[in-house]
Amino acid sequence: MNQYIDLIKQTFDFPTKEFTVENDQLKFNGVDLMEIIQQYGTPLKLTYLPKISENIQNAKTYFNNAIQAHDYKGSYTYCYCTKSSHFSFVVHEALKNDIHIETSSTFDIPLVRSLYEEGKITKQTYIVCNGFKRDLYKQYIAELLNDGFVNCVPVLDNLSEIDYYLEHVNVPFQVGIRIAADEEPKFGFYTSRLGVRYNDIVRLYEEKIKDNPKVSLKLLHFFINSGIRDTAYYWSELTRFIQKYVELKKIAPELDTMDVGGGWPIKTNVFFDYDYQYMADQIVKNIKWMCAKNNTVEPHIFTEFGSYTVGESGAVLYSVLAEKLQNDKELWYMIDGSFITQLPDSWGLNQKYIMLAVNNWNEEYHNINLGGLTCDSMDYYNSEAHQFNIYLPKVEEGKKQYIGFFHTGAYQESLGGYGGIQHCLIPAPKHVIIDRDTDGSVKHWLFAPEQSHESMMKTLGYVSPTEGK
Numbered sequence: 192m193n194q195y196i197d198l199i200k201q202t203f204d205f206p207t208k209e210f211t212v213e214n215d216q217l218k219f220n221g222v223d224l225m226e227i228i229q230q231y232g233t234p235l236k237l238t239y240l241p242k243i244s245e246n247i248q249n250a251k252t253y254f255n256n257a258i259q260a261h262d263y264k265g266s267y268t269y270c271y272c273t274k275s276s277h278f279s280f281v282v283h284e285a286l287k288n289d290i291h292i293e294t295s296s297t298f299d300i301p302l303v304r305s306l307y308e309e310g311k312i313t314k315q316t317y318i319v320c321n322g323f324k325r326d327l328y329k330q331y332i333a334e335l336l337n338d339g340f341v342n343c344v345p346v347l348d349n350l351s352e353i354d355y356y357l358e359h360v361n362v363p364f365q366v367g368i369r370i371a372a373d374e375e376p377k378f379g380f381y382t383s384r385l386g387v388r389y390n391d392i393v394r395l396y397e398e399k400i401k402d403n404p405k406v407s408l409k410l411l412h413f414f415i416n417s418g419i420r421d422t423a424y425y426w427s428e429l430t431r432f433i434q435k436y437v438e439l440k441k442i443a444p445e446l447d448t449m450d451v452g453g454g455w456p457i458k459t460n461v462f463f464d465y466d467y468q469y470m471a472d473q474i475v476k477n478i479k480w481m482c483a484k485n486n487t488v489e490p491h492i493f494t495e496f497g498s499y500t501v502g503e504s505g506a507v508l509y510s511v512l513a514e515k516l517q518n519d520k521e522l523w524y525m526i527d528g529s530f531i532t533q534l535p536d537s538w539g540l541n542q543k544y545i546m547l548a549v550n551n552w553n554e555e556y557h558n559i560n561l562g563g564l565t566c567d568s569m570d571y572y573n574s575e576a577h578q579f580n581i582y583l584p585k586v587e588e589g590k591k592q593y594i595g596f597f598h599t600g601a602y603q604e605s606l607g608g609y610g611g612i613q614h615c616l617i618p619a620p621k622h623v624i625i626d627r628d629t630d631g632s633v634k635h636w637l638f639a640p641e642q643s644h645e646s647m648m649k650t651l652g653y654v655s656p657t658e659g660k
């Protein structure tokens with residue numbers, strides 16, 4: 192058992208739904224990755240669009256199954272949290288699935304306007320506006336409301352935010368309130384800085400919403416930073432949240448929705464065994480039970496899944512440029528990209544991804560470290576979620592090794608400052624989009640070539656040597 196393929200089969204339950212091997216080479220969701228590399232070269236980011244719709248449909252199924260199983264009276268609404276990936280091809284694909292939008296900051300609103308102009312959303316689409324807001328964000332929200340986006344719901348992040356809308360919105364409108372959740376005990380502070388503290392919520396409602404015919408309270412929102420996990424911490428925070436909903440509902444009869452935020456996990460290792468259906472069941476069951484106990488109408492449930500919508504659609508493919516043996520046992524594979532700039536979560540959060548060889552699966556393997564191109568000694572990747580080593584095929588003289596990081600589709604471009612200045616001026620890789628035709632055949636096209644030096648020179652205030660030639 193010294194071939195790479197044997198190692199992977201013995202370590203994981205392999206092949207999986209997403210990963211298969213044919214003729215020594217990896218396929219990702221049935222897509223021949225070597226064919227993509229041969230056509231476009233590396234480094235290369237890709238988005239496999241069908242995965243976005245598949246995941247949205249799966250989440251809807253899990254929640255609707257739970258609603259049916261528990262004879263739950265409320266409905267389920269899927270919102271896409273745009274900050275996970277603002278790219279048009281992602282949002283357009285997501286919107287094919289009868290979903291709604293959650294925004295995080297000012298520039299999301301021009302994005303929403305553009306979606307409306309293109310006919311991708313209507314004025315009935317829910318636009319759930321989160322975040323601690325600067326005046327321009329509040330202004331854009333007020334303009335949406337005044338323009339008839341009736342389901343635009345600013346979620347109040349503090350006690351005074353509502354004053355702006357009361358002054359500038361000319362039509363009746365709805366708001367939400369975000370509850371400041373307590374962070375996990377191991378966190379650096381106790382309560383989230385985002386949202387309104389538990390004890391202030393009733394007062395906010397009574398002082399500014401209750402007797403004002405212009406505004407009504409639509410939803411109560413909560414978001415748990417560590418995600419929707421089967422832990423005592425998650426269930427106890429959820430329970431506290433439902434209790435507050437039930438208490439508020441007694442004085443705010445128009446309140447009818449509970450937004451349980453994002454944080455539906457994705458597969459970041461091949462051992463992943465999260466039970467989505469069980470989690471949806473438990474959420475619905477908990478809310479139902481507490482409502483029954485308090486004689487409260489069961490609320491509609493909103494989610495705002497970002498990573499879950501887009502994470503598993505993304506991958507980044509690299510070539511091994513060279514090997515470097517830096518002492519008797521530490522062998523480096525130098526890649527044609529950078530972890531810091533292109534997979535910043537792997538550097539900043541120690542996030543692990545699924546990492547696999549793309550070719551040479553029948554070669555012997557060995558333990559290596561992966562090194563990025565920047566000068567930073569932290570620009571490396573050398574452990575996986577389940578083990579402290581990484582293994583890749585040995586590269587025979589004259590052969591090339593390609594590797595892939597998978598399920599990287601959420602947050603990496605915006606955190607890495609896609610299209611801007613990167614550490615050591617490492618360019619953003621080219622980006623290829625992959626889709627399937629109605630007959631199931633694979634099609635792909637280039638969304639953007641590798642970032643050019645001209646674009647960086649321009650941002651830095653230099654005249655590019657090629658400019659004007």
Ligand SMILES: Cc1ncc(COP(=O)(O)O)c(C=O)c1O
Pocket residue numbers: 272275293321414418452453454455495496497498499601
């Ligand atoms: C308010 C809110 N909703 C939704 C999300 C999306 O989270 P995820 O990408 O984990 O689903 C976030 C992420 O930070 C958030 O802050």
